[in-house]
Amino acid sequence: MVPITTTHYLVVAAALFVLGVIGVLTRRNVVIVLMSIELILNAVNLNLVAFSRMWGLHGQVFAIFVVVDAAAEAAVGLGILIAFFRNKETINVDEIDLLKW
Amino acid sequence: MNPVATPFFFYLLSTLAILGGVMVIVRRNAVHSAIALIVTLLSVAGLYLMLYAPFVAGVQIIVYAGGIMVLFLFVIMLVNIDRSMKERAFNKQWWIAIAAAVALGALFVSVFVKSKGLFPERGLPLAEESNTQQIGLYLYGNYMFAFEIASLLLLVAIIGAVVMAKKRI
Amino acid sequence: MLEYIKSYLGSNLTPGSAGNMLWAFVYIALIFLGLSVAVIAMNWLERKILAHMQVRLGPMRVGPHGLLQPVADALKLLLKEDIMPAEADKLVFWLAPLIVVLAAFAVFTVVPFGPTHAVTDMNIGILFMLGVSSLGVLGIVMAGWASNSHYPLIGALRSSAQMVSYEVAMGLAVVSAVLMTSMNAQGTGTLSMIGIVQAQQQQGVWFIFKFFPLGFMAMGIFAIAMVAETNRAPFDLPEAESELTAGFHTEYSGFRWSLFFLAEYSAMIAVSSIAVTLWLGGWLRPFPNLLGGPLWDLVFSLAPGLSFLALGAMAAFNTFRMPRHSFFRVQTVGLALFAVLLAMIGVLMLAPGVRERVQDIFWFCFKVAVFMYLYIWYRGTFPRYRFDQLMRVGWKVLLPAGLGVLILTAIVGVLV
Numbered sequence: 256m257v258p259i260t261t262t263h264y265l266v267v268a269a270a271l272f273v274l275g276v277i278g279v280l281t282r283r284n285v286v287i288v289l290m291s292i293e294l295i296l297n298a299v300n301l302n303l304v305a306f307s308r309m310w311g312l313h314g315q316v317f318a319i320f321v322v323v324d325a326a327a328e329a330a331v332g333l334g335i336l337i338a339f340f341r342n343k344e345t346i347n348v349d350e351i352d353l354l355k356w
Numbered sequence: 357m358n359p360v361a362t363p364f365f366f367y368l369l370s371t372l373a374i375l376g377g378v379m380v381i382v383r384r385n386a387v388h389s390a391i392a393l394i395v396t397l398l399s400v401a402g403l404y405l406m407l408y409a410p411f412v413a414g415v416q417i418i419v420y421a422g423g424i425m426v427l428f429l430f431v432i433m434l435v436n437i438d439r440s441m442k443e444r445a446f447n448k449q450w451w452i453a454i455a456a457a458v459a460l461g462a463l464f465v466s467v468f469v470k471s472k473g474l475f476p477e478r479g480l481p482l483a484e485e486s487n488t489q490q491i492g493l494y495l496y497g498n499y500m501f502a503f504e505i506a507s508l509l510l511l512v513a514i515i516g517a518v519v520m521a522k523k524r525i
Numbered sequence: 526m527l528e529y530i531k532s533y534l535g536s537n538l539t540p541g542s543a544g545n546m547l548w549a550f551v552y553i554a555l556i557f558l559g560l561s562v563a564v565i566a567m568n569w570l571e572r573k574i575l576a577h578m579q580v581r582l583g584p585m586r587v588g589p590h591g592l593l594q595p596v597a598d599a600l601k602l603l604l605k606e607d608i609m610p611a612e613a614d615k616l617v618f619w620l621a622p623l624i625v626v627l628a629a630f631a632v633f634t635v636v637p638f639g640p641t642h643a644v645t646d647m648n649i650g651i652l653f654m655l656g657v658s659s660l661g662v663l664g665i666v667m668a669g670w671a672s673n674s675h676y677p678l679i680g681a682l683r684s685s686a687q688m689v690s691y692e693v694a695m696g697l698a699v700v701s702a703v704l705m706t707s708m709n710a711q712g713t714g715t716l717s718m719i720g721i722v723q724a725q726q727q728q729g730v731w732f733i734f735k736f737f738p739l740g741f742m743a744m745g746i747f748a749i750a751m752v753a754e755t756n757r758a759p760f761d762l763p764e765a766e767s768e769l770t771a772g773f774h775t776e777y778s779g780f781r782w783s784l785f786f787l788a789e790y791s792a793m794i795a796v797s798s799i800a801v802t803l804w805l806g807g808w809l810r811p812f813p814n815l816l817g818g819p820l821w822d823l824v825f826s827l828a829p830g831l832s833f834l835a836l837g838a839m840a841a842f843n844t845f846r847m848p849r850h851s852f853f854r855v856q857t858v859g860l861a862l863f864a865v866l867l868a869m870i871g872v873l874m875l876a877p878g879v880r881e882r883v884q885d886i887f888w889f890c891f892k893v894a895v896f897m898y899l900y901i902w903y904r905g906t907f908p909r910y911r912f913d914q915l916m917r918v919g920w921k922v923l924l925p926a927g928l929g930v931l932i933l934t935a936i937v938g939v940l941v
Binding site: 385387388391394410411413414415417418421422423425426427429430432433434486487488489 | 614616617620647648649652653655656657659660662663666667670671678681682685686688689692696713714715716
């Protein structure tokens with residue numbers, strides 16, 4: 256078998272990133288859009304950790320910051336979602352058009 | 357000590373991660389998507405372990421799989437799911453979006469093909485100190501300021517989430 | 526092959542660290558077996574102790590003093606029809622108990638029963654334990670949602686809110702214990718479970734007594750949070766039978782239900798062993814400094830054998846108290862054989878070659894058993910909390926207390 260190099264990890268990360276982008280752009284359900292954002296952040300994290308294997312630990316520290324950011328983003332995003340659901344009884348992105356008057 | 361069967365575990369974990377990612381975006385039911393995302397997150401944690409990053413793997417399991425995903429499942433149960441099961445799962449511009457994503461993927465592929473030999477094959481030798489200790493030194497040393505800002509960000513997020521989700525303040 | 530098996534003996538590493546897969550599998554099998562026996566024993570003990578607290582007798586029919594009741598229960602559960610609700614989400618309903626059991630059992634890979642008696646020694650051991658045990662809540666939420674029924678859904682919502690809230694306090698208490706491991710000459714702490722116990726050995730103090738009362742307070746916070754984390758009384762709101770019939774596992778029956786049961790008890794044992802490892806010195810024997818020296822070492826190493834002999838004597842005493850009637854003949858003979866078995870185990874543990882090897886495991890299990898008794902005691906004596914009271918205790922009492930203890934531990938650690 257071919258030994259596993261950094262490029263292998265980068266390819267996996269790129270695949271996850273593209274999947275996340277597809278999810279964000281195509282799905283109507285806001286919860287799944289938020290989950291796709293988590294996928295994108297994970298792809299970025301995988302890249303950072305894979306590079307930190309070659310160039311020192313800075314990448315891993317950044318991955319931890321990204322995890323912190325993801326936690327904050329999920330909390331605020333889901334809070335907005337609940338507030339919105341209470342007012343409009345929908346969680347579809349294309350029906351969130353309160354600013355289009 | 358030599359790692360056991362590294363290529364096998366790499367292919368297993370990355371297949372699981374990508375399959376989970378696919379399921380996240382194609383499943384109509386949000387709970388199924390969340391479970392698929394958990395599979396992806398755990399496989400990525402396994403990949404971190406293979407990259408000798410145990411601390412990040414641990415953080416990934418605790419924060420993502422144990423914290424954020426529980427929050428997601430909680431919210432999915434709070435918002436009504438029966439209605440969205442009957443509706444269209446994808447919005448109208450899906451074909452443009454797919455085209456854009458394919459273009460992005462092509463860009464990544466071209467970068468990887470062009471950059472052959474740019475990335476070193478072998479990783480750095482592993483340090484004597486444990487990974488956790490080194491990360492701690494970086495976090496409270498070089499990245500002290502970023503760390504403080506991250507804590508402030510979390511505080512803002514807590515207040516923001518409470519303000520958003522509360523009926524009456 | 527024989528060389529491979531022998532090559533591990535005499536090593537001072539855990540099988541996982543030594544890279545010996547065969548011994549690792551042996552350890553996994555032993556831990557799995559021991560855990561199953563412990564869960565069965567806990568089932569009997571809980572019913573008997575609760576019964577005696579309420580001045581009842583508890584199970585008495587199956588076997589002498591109901592000793593075989595758990596076996597009968599297990600048989601009944603396995604033979605029962607496994608019902609799946611028609612409107613349930615089949616896949617998730619099937620997956621949920623598996624996740625709960627996996628999360629509860631996977632934790633035991635890093636539990637140190639002795640200096641080399643763990644499946645493996647990770648350098649993120651305690652982080653791994655907290656992370657994997659927090660995966661159990663996912664299974665509970667999935668079970669509640671997949672049942673497609675009201676009581677399980679409410680139980681699952683309560684459970685997820687409760688477990689996520691108490692995990693925070695639990696984590697803070699754990700961090701203050703991990704901070705104590707770094708109070709040595711090099712100033713380097715450790716997250717490894719074996720390393721934490723060895724730090725207590727080197728510093729010559731269990732962390733519950735270190736910086737008194739800080740260690741004690743940290744353990745108190747953990748001991749409260751761990752009861753909430755395992756959904757046990759008085760924090761058993763997710764399965765409060767007077768409100769939600771059985772909470773998240775209302776729709777489960779037969780084998781799947783017994784998986785939830787197994788997971789609940791092994792999760793209790795898992796969090797108790799975290800508490801024992803972090804604050805009560807893991808496998809270390811009591812009073813190593815106060816009662817040191819070879820004589821006391823000998824006395825304490827006799828303890829496991831003597832306690833088994835005492836149990837055997839108790840069983841023998843009860844054999845003579847059995848009613849002299851032909852109905853009870855089989856039970857009397859069975860109890861006598863049980864007494865002989867216990868006595869034989871006791872004698873075996875007194876033998877010079879064996880007693881040094883088993884005492885680590887004995888002290889660890891003994892300390893865990895104390896926590897298990899506490900669990901039953903709580904259940905017998907405390908009334909259940911209301912949900913808002915539960916949340917208030919978690920967020921407004923335990924979390925600030927945990928932060929305060931952490932900061933004080935750091936300050937005292939710098940000053941000392």
